[in-house]
Amino acid sequence: MRLALLVLLLALAAPARADDTLHLYIWNNYISPETAARFEAWCGCRLKQDYYSDNEEMLAKLEAGAAGYDLLVPTGNAVHTLIRKNELQALDHQRLQHLANIATAFADPWYDPGLRHAVPYATxxxxxxxxxxxxxxxxxxxxxxxxxxxxxxxxxxxxxxxxxxxxxxxxxxxxxxxxxxxxxxxxxxxxxxxxxxxxxxxxxxxxxxxxxxxxxxxxxxxxxxxxxxxxxxxxxxxxxxxxxxxxxxxxxxxxxxLAVDNFVIHKSARRPDLAHRFIDFMLRGENAADVSNLIGAGNPNRAALPYIRPEVAGETALFPPPETLQRLxxxxxxxxxxxxxxxxxxxxxxxx
CATH class of the missing domain: 3.40.190.10 (Periplasmic binding protein-like II)
Incomplete structure (x- = not known):
């Protein structure tokens, strides 16, 4: 059933030019195939993913001169490092119509006050x-x-x-x-x-x-x-x-x-327009819920909560209660x- 759905979505997608490709550098297994296919069908573009398994690996690759990534998904402390090194583009909040979906607890983080460079994706x-x-x-x-x-x-x-x-x-x-x-x-x-x-x-x-x-x-x-x-x-x-x-x-x-992973646009991004479209797509509640339902991550998006399966939302190791959060x-x-x-x-x- 999943395979058939993916094939249908890809078939419905508008043909994309070679330059209509969003380059995403992300953690292993952090965007489900279903989510990626749905974005490509909606956008009429391609999503190309490269993977890293640790923030230090990602930072070292960028330090060595890697370029051409539009979007990265660093954890908060790595976001702070990238901002200090002037490695990120500022976000255009006018292009992010669903930014208000970010829960208050995550809307003004220590590593990027006001979400000028980063949009929380998952915890x-x-x-x-x-x-x-x-x-x-x-x-x-x-x-x-x-x-x-x-x-x-x-x-x-x-x-x-x-x-x-x-x-x-x-x-x-x-x-x-x-x-x-x-x-x-x-x-x-x-x-x-x-x-x-x-x-x-x-x-x-x-x-x-x-x-x-x-x-x-x-x-x-x-x-x-x-x-x-x-x-x-x-x-x-x-x-x-x-x-x-x-x-x-x-x-x-x-x-x-506790880690909060974020979407950020790298300074070498060739398609910041597609990067903004992807971020806003992922800010919609039904799309944001995928990272919890399909990947098993916690969720900083309050609009996603109605779409998260009860057995996932009730898992305290994914959504820690207040008394546990105090120890994180x-x-x-x-x-x-x-x-x-x-x-x-x-x-x-x-x-x-």
Whole structure:
């Protein structure tokens, strides 16, 4: 049925000239095929996507001179970095007729007051995904970062744990477990977090930003440090395949990272007109709901809420209640000297 719908939408789309292409640089698995096809049919243009799996990867590619991307989808702290580097075009709010659909809580973010450069698209929480059946058998907790950091637990999980290949995300988890904020910049706390990670590393299978979705869904791994929308997909894949186990995911009680990903127009954009059309298309409630219903992300668009399936909207790891939100923090950008120290510590983590 889905394939037939996609074929029909593409057949109905007006023929697009070669230059009527919107170039989108985005996280893996963050725009559903259904949404992309519907936009192309509505726009009469093409949507070409390139993918990254970490903000640092995206920033490094741009720093190396990558150009030609119209739209990017960075997290708040990366938006702040791009603004400071004068890498973004200002948005034309007159072209964004549905901008008022952004919920008040997201309409004036610290990283871009007044949404001059960025439009919030989706929210995610960095948390723990797990094989609930296996962990119940082992008697292990699923509500604490101890699951990936404590040898007493990891001895039962050796070779069955993956963590994100992201210096900021993994250090943030370690800092929270040690009782510090995710944006703590005390070098001694960073070194303690490094030591915690190095103690646990021999028990982990790998550092992964994307393969953990499949590995968790088929049972190759039992615990994954990753993003809430990825865990949503892993659970759906396991159910669809009729796996003899259940996938669960939970926000650790010590606290975690909340990410707000945003549409921004890069300074090298060749088609800012198409970029504005895409953003406004995605601001419509029925389109904005797709990222929740089909991808499993949280949603900063209040017009989307009536279109989000109740079982998705009721998932507290995707839409955290107020008491949980108090334990979540957004990553902030680092100063150059701090970034250098973080990079050195990360190198130590990866090579030892």
């Amino acid at each position: 995610t929480v960095t948390l723990l995904g797990f094989n609930a059946t296996k962990l119940a058998e082992l008697g292990l907790p699923t509500d604490s970062w101890a699951l990936i950091f404590e040898p007493a637990h990891l001895q039962k999980l050796k070779g069955k744990v993956t963590v994100l290949n992201s210096q900021r995300e993994l250090m943030a988890a370690a800092l929270r477990y040690l009782g510090h904020p995710v944006n703590d910049t005390d070098p001694d706390h960073w070194r303690a977090a490094r030591d915690l990670i190095l103690r646990a590393k021999p028990y982990w299978a790998t550092f992964s930003n994307s393969t953990y979705i499949k590995d968790l869904a088929i049972g190759n791994i039992w615990v994954a440090h990753g993003y809430s929308n990825d865990m949503f997909r892993a659970r759906a894949d396991a159910r669809a395949a009729g796996r003899p186990f259940a996938i669960g995911f939970a926000i650790p009680r010590e606290g975690a990272v 923090e957004m990553l902030r950008d680092l100063e150059p000297q701090q970034r250098r120290l973080m990079s050195r510590l990360w190198t130590e983590i990866k090579v030892k």
